[in-house]
Amino acid sequence: MENMFSRSVDPEIREALLNNDEASAAAVLQQYLQEQENIPLNIAVTGDTGSGKSTFVNTIRGVGDDAEGAAPTGVVETTKEVTHYPHPNFPKVIFWDVPGIGTMNFPAEKYLELVEFERFDFFIIISDRFRENDVKLAKEIQKKKMKFYFVRSKIDNNVRDKRRSQREFSEERTLTQIRKTCIQSLQDQGFESPQVFLVSSFDLHLYDFPLLAETLERELPDLKREAFQLAMPNTSLEMIDKKKKAFKSKIKYWATLSAAVAGVPVPGLSVAVDLSLLVGVVTRFVFGFGLDISSLKKISHYTGVPYEELKAIIKSPLAATVVTPALVLNLLAQTESLVALMTAEEGSRFIPILIPVTMTLSFLTIYKALNIFLDVLADDARRVFEKTTLNCRG
Known part of the structure; x- marks a missing residue:
């Protein structure tokens, strides 16, 4: 388990994981991520x-x-x-x-x-x-x-x-x-x-x-x-890439939080936390890339590109909508590799000797899912930027 993810996070979190104190690790991670999101x-x-x-x-x-x-x-x-x-x-x-x-x-x-x-x-x-x-x-x-x-x-x-x-x-x-x-x-x-x-x-x-x-x-x-x-609004492709890089640097922390919670033996806790985590993080992706409904309508107004045309070039179902647990679950179920990871995780969850395996599988599921969602949304942001920029120049 250490080789999989604990070496990539802060010493305090790593120590809690190595001492099998998953609840403390989850609390520290939760606080860290909240502080990062509330930088004034x-x-x-x-x-x-x-x-x-x-x-x-x-x-x-x-x-x-x-x-x-x-x-x-x-x-x-x-x-x-x-x-x-x-x-x-x-x-x-x-x-x-x-x-x-x-x-x-x-x-x-x-x-x-x-x-x-x-x-x-x-x-x-x-x-x-x-x-x-x-x-x-x-x-x-x-x-x-x-x-x-x-x-x-x-x-x-x-x-x-x-x-x-x-x-x-x-x-x-x-x-x-x-x-x-x-x-x-x-x-x-x-x-x-x-x-x-x-x-x-x-x-x-x-x-x-x-x-x-x-x-x-x-x-x-x-x-x-x-x-x-x-x-910042997306004023260049470089700005979009920087946003993607900033989001990507946090994925290991969100995935480690999922893993830490998976190690806490409370029925239903891991699933509830994972869904809440995914909805929250993906919503942040959508807002950061300006792919929420309000931002897209604003872009449409200023550039003259009809809102429906912007929606038409967007490929991710996560954009131009409200991100819900049901939507996230549906997208997870459409990716075979994620389904396999989630199935294996559920199969090992209540066997004490397999708890480290459960945590590793939980980490991999969230890590892979967030990377997939991030890639598609970043690509959508690029398409919207290129479409609106071309229209303005024309």
Whole structure:
């Protein structure tokens, strides 16, 4: 049993397994997995009136501007106080809509203190034209040794206007000029070597948002990096692959939890835990890849690809639906190798001398099942991304 899975997990769990204390191992594993799923990430999004920060907050969360729980948007100042907006599928990832610096209620000299800057992991400073207050805020954040990122918003509007007005339009030249102007503006106000990300809140896969996501991910600590990855929309095939890798790294822990529970001699416990575990983990896969009904409808709305067309290219029955124990059981029963493992596990479950065998079979069943489900869902996410990206480019 040790060679099969216990060497791949933490020392405390391994020791409990080797001492045949399966109940303790299961408790430790359960706590570990819960802690991993509840890593907090707090992102402050700030900028002047009309800069588009509320729309950015809504879009990055996969929520429409008119949806329940959306950050209010408008041409007048709608952010009067620091307001938090949890990600709908990963509620520990919270985006904070923060009033711009220098407003009546948030004067520059007391800004960071009033917004309680210590709670944030980093700041995103959004503007459609960087001004003195943006630089002032960045310098104050810099003094606190915190991370911040300049985001130039509404790039889609600029590109569209230039395309209409220029006979020989070049998108690359237009973007280069906008970036150069932003950087020069920040340098003129005394900010050295600024990096500016050009973003459209309505087309996150275009322009610099994938680069922004990659930069944020790279500069976050390991545990928060994974929380950020899973909450981000699929803006590239690389992002989908990173999500898959993050999920895959956890499968050994979920499978070991199943094995530990299988060693506890309580009738019906292992089956109940396995089903609950599979439903919970697969649902997390679906949400992480943006394959739940709400996310797919949101993607359909923004890209113009009909929802039914997106459903048509999805192969896994786990996507675009509610994952239930009955659905998971039905899928397990359709895979011969999994049926063989489950049958062997049930046959050995109540023979004390075969408990180690039961645990190994339980580990293998969950490990293999989750890998199968993960592969199919990741492939579906790629197909949806390619379909919607092609439509936008067309």
